[in-house]
Amino acid sequence: MDYGLVAFGTALGERVAVKDIVVDRTEDVERVLGYGYDYLHLAPHDVGVTDLAAEAAANALAAAGIAPSEVDLVVLALTDLAEYLYWDAAAAVQARLGARHAEAVLVDQGCVGGVTALDTLAGRFATRPEHRVAVVIGANRTADAYWNRLDTHSLLFSDGAVAAVAVRGADTFRWRASHAESDGRYADFFRMDVGGAAAPFSQGAATPRARDAWDVMEHFGYDSAKVNDFADEIDNRTARSVHRVCKRLGRLEEDLAWLFLLNDNTRVLTAQADLVGVPLSRTNHRLAVEHGHFGAADHLFALSWLHDSGEARSGDLVCLAANGRGMHWASTILER
The missing domain is CATH 3.40.47.10 (Thiolase/Chalcone synthase)
Structure with a gap:
């Protein structure tokens, strides 16, 4: 394919x-x-x-x-x-x-x-x-x-x-391999409790709100050690997804020319890039700072920039890695 x-x-x-x-x-x-x-x-x-x-x-x-x-x-x-x-x-x-x-x-x-x-x-x-x-x-x-x-x-x-x-x-930007994994133990994170079939919207009720990061803390009993462990798990499993897609392709992380993650904050981007072993300068860090987080559009935005900038060379391997609610982790490798 x-x-x-x-x-x-x-x-x-x-x-x-x-x-x-x-x-x-x-x-x-x-x-x-x-x-x-x-x-x-x-x-x-x-x-x-x-x-x-x-x-x-x-x-x-x-x-x-x-x-x-x-x-x-x-x-x-x-x-x-x-x-x-x-x-x-x-x-x-x-x-x-x-x-x-x-x-x-x-x-x-x-x-x-x-x-x-x-x-x-x-x-x-x-x-x-x-x-x-x-x-x-x-x-x-x-x-x-x-x-x-x-x-x-x-x-x-x-x-x-x-x-x-x-x-x-x-x-150009040929698809080479993908990997994805899920962990449904965290499926309730960020859900909105009102508006679905279990609890429909009702007339005159206050506007509902989606759950947020602070509700995640409640899930872990406001235990800071457990919350920090979960944050580390997100980063570690993102890096693991990169390792697994590289293995699927028969390549190593050091073969990657570019690593595009979510347009996350600087601390998270630095931690994830370090875990994979790719310099921050070869990630989407500057795009995140200058544009914010486009959700599911982050990686295509970074690829669009790479396409227009001319900084990628023929044969460069570009790895896209992300996590999302569900929870899901996924990586894809494209070849320039």
């Missing part, structure tokens, strides 16, 4: 300085500024996640010179809620693109979805020999009604979407 990414497109919210908005959004200013982010992207209130996804995909197809009618597959990876419930956001994007002959697939694994979506592409190309062209999209539009992006997590979420056009047999 062989496919490569030939073109990219982006659609980002307005870029704003964190220092200019932090006081209005949280009382814990010192903590937020300490994460090391300089800028975030914020979409207007009337712009939804499928607006961003459809724009990014259209831009990617235009860059590739491929018409929507030629697309066989659309894969959309979301981080947060789409605009509506009982609604398939991937199918909506397919229709807006005009890719009416394409199958639409939705990947809903939080921040790791942009990596597992590439594995989804590999599977679809392997089982459908007639598929030649696919569009993969990572998108995030924070549901501000349900949680505060500056007061909930230790990484700061931006609004934006990035799409890539994948073509069977293409020799």
Whole structure:
């Protein structure tokens, strides 16, 4: 099975300085500024996640010179809620693109979805020999009604979407291998308790909120040692996923030219890069500082930058590694 990414497109919210908005959004200013982010992207209130996804995909197809009618597959990876419930956001994007002959697939694994979506592409190309062209999209539009992006997590979420056009047999950013693993013991982390079938929305009730990082502390009984152990587990299993995908390909971590992680805060990016053994300068650290965390779009955003910058050489191995709610860990290796 062989496919490569030939073109990219982006659609980002307005870029704003964190220092200019932090006081209005949280009382814990010192903590937020300490994460090391300089800028975030914020979409207007009337712009939804499928607006961003459809724009990014259209831009990617235009860059590739491929018409929507030629697309066989659309894969959309979301981080947060789409605009509506009982609604398939991937199918909506397919229709807006005009890719009416394409199958639409939705990947809903939080921040790791942009990596597992590439594995989804590999599977679809392997089982459908007639598929030649696919569009993969990572998108995030924070549901501000349900949680505060500056007061909930230790990484700061931006609004934006990035799409890539994948073509069977293409020799740029060729898919080489993927690995994924899950641990359902943590499935309740970050869930929203109201709004599903177990506890539907009710008229007149207060707006519900999603669980956050502080609820994770409650899960561990506010035992700081256990919370720290869980943070270490996230980092260690991210590094382990890199090791396993390298082993699957028959290569070593030192063979990696680039390691793209989530656009996490500086401490986490440094810790994970050190565990893998890749210098921070060969990661997406600067992109994280300058743009914030796009959720499932982080890795495609980094690949888009690498594609446009010309810094990658032919034969470079690029590893994408992530963790996401569920919990899931995944890695993919592409070859430039």
